[in-house]
Amino acid sequence: MxxxxxxxxxxxxxxxxxxxxxxxxxxxxxxxxxxxxxxxxxxxxxxxxxxxxxxxxxxxxxxxxxxxxxxxxxxxxxxxxxxxxxxxxxxSEYSGFFAARDGWVRTHGNYPHHRDRLLTILELEPGSPKEAVAQRISELSAIEIEQQAAEIGAIAVRARTETEWRLSEQCAAARSAPxxxxxxxxxxxxxxxxxxxxxxxxxxxxxxxxxxxxxxxxxxxxxxxxxxxxxxxxxxxxxxxxxxxxxxxxxxxxxxxxxxxxxxxxxxxxxxxxxxxxxxxxxxxxxxxxxxxxxxxxxxxxxxxxxxxxxxxxxxxxxxxxxxxxxxxxxxxxxxxxxxxxxxxxxxxxxxxxxxxxxxxxxxxxxxxxxxxxxxxxxxxxxxxxxxxxxxxxxxxxxxxxxxxxxxxxxxxxxxxxxxxxxxxxxxxxxxx
Missing domain, CATH: 3.40.50.10540 (Crotonobetainyl-coa:carnitine coa-transferase; domain 1)
Structure with missing residues (x-):
C-alpha cells in the first residue's frame, strides 16, 4: 500500500x-x-x-x-x-525546451499573445517558424531571455537544477507559504x-x-x-x-x-x-x-x-x-x-x-x-x-x-x-x- x-x-x-x-x-x-x-x-x-x-x-x-x-x-x-x-x-510549436547559448530555456507560446511576445523578445517576425526560434535562442543567454520575457509578459524561463532553485529567493518564498x-x-x-x-x-x-x-x-x-x-x-x-x-x-x-x-x-x-x-x-x-x-x-x-x-x-x-x-x-x-x-x-x-x-x-x-x-x-x-x-x-x-x-x-x-x-x-x- x-x-x-x-x-x-x-x-x-x-x-x-x-x-x-x-x-x-x-x-x-x-x-x-x-x-x-x-x-x-x-x-x-x-x-x-x-x-x-x-x-x-x-x-x-x-x-x-x-x-x-x-x-x-x-x-x-x-x-x-x-x-x-x-x-x-x-x-504549440512555440512551447518547449530550446538550447540556449549557455543552458536550456523552456518557453510557453500556446496563446497567440504569449507567442507574439516571445517572438518580440527574440526579434523575430510574426509567424516565424520553430526552426527560427530555435536558432535565435541558441545565440542568446538563457538568463537574458528569461529576464526580457519577464519584462514584457512573455513566458520563458531558464531551466535550473534543484540546487539552484533551492538557493533562490523565490523558492524560499514558496516554501514558507502555506x-x-x-x-x-x-x-x-x-x-x-x-x-x-x-x-x-x-x-x-x-x-x-x-x-x-x-x-x-x-x-x-x-x-x-x-x-x-x-x-x-x-x-x-x-x-x-x-x-x-x-x-x-x-x-x-x-x-x-x-x-x-x-x-x-x-x-x-x-x-x-x-x-x-x-x-x-x-x-x-x-x-x-x-x-x-x-x-x-x-x-x-x-x-x-x-x-x-x-x-x-x-x-x-x-x-x-x-x-x-x-x-x-x-x-x-x-x-x-x-x-x-x-x-x-x-x-x-x-x-x-x-x-x-x-x-x-x-x-x-x-x-x-x-x-x-x-x-x-x-x-x-x-x-x-x-x-x-x-x-x-x-x-x-x-x-x-x-x-x-x-x-x-x-x-x-x-x-x-x-x-x-x-x-x-x-x-x-x-x-x-
Missing part, C-alpha cells in the same frame, strides 16, 4: 486549520500500480490532492477509497482527450451552507478550471467567463468545462464591469488568476464581503517573481524538476501534476471556506500557487532513482460527451460530471443564505 499521499493530507489539514476528526484516516488509496511513475512521488501528490478534496466534501470524515487509474486519467486528461476520435497536441491559505475578511452575518454554491470562474488553462470543474461535480452552479479578445483554446475549454456554463464578458468596458458587479452580488465563490488588486481596479470596487475568493498563481504572492506569469511546465523547468526527470537534457513529469493538484487543493480550500462562512458569515481568500505545490513535491518523501515506465490509464477511465472523449472524474464515487450544466438562472429562492 502506498501511504505517501498522507503527507499532503497532513499539509493541507494543518495549513487550513481544519480540526475535524482525523480526516487522513478516512481516505484510503490502493497501491499506485505504476500510474504517474516518476523520479519524484507524483502519484502521491495526485492522490493527496484528490484526497483533500474528498475530505472537504465530507467534513464528517466519511470513508473514501480512491481509484489510482481514475486519478491518473484525470491528471493525464490531455493525453486521453479526443474530439471526433482524434487526439490533440497539448503544446500549501493552501485561507484568510478571513470582514465580519458578517452567518449564512447557511448553500446546497449549490454559485461560482464565477475567471480562470483558464488547467489549475483554476480543474478547481471549478471539481466544484461543479459536487453540485455547484459554475459560470465560466472569458474576455472576448482572448478566447480560451478550444480543446482546453472542452476538457475542463464539464458541468459549467460559459459566457464572454469584457470587464474593461463599463457595461461589462456593471454586469459583473451584479453577478458578484449573487455569487458565493469567485475564482481568479489575476494579480492582487487587478480585478478590483477593473470593476471599480472591492469584492463583496460575503464572497469566497479563490486565487491561483504560478509563483505565489511573495518573492521577486510574484508578478511573473507562468504555467506548470515553466515552474517544472525553473525548480529543477525538468533535470530530475530528464537528466542532462531536461524532461518533464508524466502529467502536468502541479496544475491539477493545485486545482484540487484549491477546490478543497473553497469548500472548507464555505463551511467556515456558514458559522461566522465571513468571506475568505483561498490561495494556492503552482510553486507552493512544487515545493511540497520536492520536499516529500518517496523519491526513486529508477521509477520505470508509468502505467498508462486505459479507456475505461474516460467518458464520452457527444463526439468529445474526456477523462472521468478522479473520484470514483462520481461516474460523470453534471450534463447539462446546472442553470445559473435557477429560482433565487433555492439559494437563500
Amino acid at each position: 502506498d501511504h505517501g499521499y498522507g503527507f499532503y493530507l497532513d499539509e493541507y489539514q494543518r495549513d487550513v486549520g481544519v480540526h475535524t476528526e482525523d480526516r487522513r484516516g478516512h481516505i484510503e488509496c490502493p497501491d499506485s500500480a505504476g500510474f504517474l511513475a516518476a523520479h519524484l512521488p507524483v502519484f502521491d501528490l495526485a492522490a493527496g490532492s484528490v484526497g483533500a478534496f474528498a475530505s472537504a466534501i465530507d467534513r464528517a470524515a466519511g470513508h473514501w477509497t480512491l481509484n489510482p487509474e481514475r486519478i491518473a486519467a484525470s491528471f493525464s486528461s490531455d493525453r486521453l482527450f479526443r474530439t471526433g476520435g482524434e487526439p490533440i497536441n497539448g503544446f 500549501l493552501v491559505s485561507i484568510r478571513a475578511r470582514e465580519m458578517g452575518e452567518p449564512r447557511a451552507l448553500p446546497t449549490r454554491p454559485r461560482v464565477l470562474d475567471l480562470t483558464r488553462v488547467i489549475a483554476g478550471p480543474v478547481a471549478t470543474r471539481a466544484l461543479a461535480l459536487v453540485g455547484a452552479e459554475v459560470l465560466r467567463i472569458d474576455p472576448p479578445a482572448i478566447p480560451e483554446i478550444g480543446w482546453q475549454h472542452l476538457d475542463s468545462g464539464q458541468g459549467k456554463r460559459s459566457a464572454l464578458l469584457d470587464l474593461k468596458s463599463s457595461e461589462g464591469a456593471t454586469a459583473f458587479r451584479e453577478l458578484l452580488e449573487t455569487a458565493d465563490v469567485l475564482v481568479t488568476g489575476y494579480r492582487p488588486g487587478a480585478l478590483e481596479a477593473l470593476i471599480g470596487q472591492d469584492l463583496p464581503a460575503h464572497l469566497i475568493h479563490g486565487r491561483v498563481s504560478a509563483w505565489g504572492w511573495q518573492g521577486p517573481w510574484a508578478d511573473r506569469r507562468g504555467f506548470d511546465s515553466i515552474v517544472q523547468a525553473a525548480s529543477g524538476i525538468s533535470f530530475l526527470e530528464g537528466g542532462e537534457k531536461p524532461g518533464a513529469l508524466p502529467a502536468q501534476a502541479l496544475d491539477h493538484a493545485s486545482g484540487y487543493f484549491l477546490a478543497a480550500g473553497i469548500l472548507d471556506a464555505l463551511t467556515m462562512r456558514s458559522h461566522d458569515g465571513r468571506g475568505r481568500a483561498v490561495d494556492v500557487s503552482l510553486a507552493g505545490t512544487c515545493a511540497r513535491l520536492l520536499d516529500a518523501p518517496g523519491r526513486t532513482l529508477h521509477p520505470g515506465l508509468p502505467t498508462a490509464p486505459g479507456f475505461g477511465a474516460v467518458v464520452n460527451h457527444g463526439d468529445v472523449t474526456t477523462a472521468r472524474p478522479a473520484l470514483a464515487e462520481f461516474e460523470d460530471y453534471p450534463s447539462p450544466a446546472h442553470s445559473w438562472g435557477s429560482d433565487p429562492a433555492e439559494w437563500a443564505h
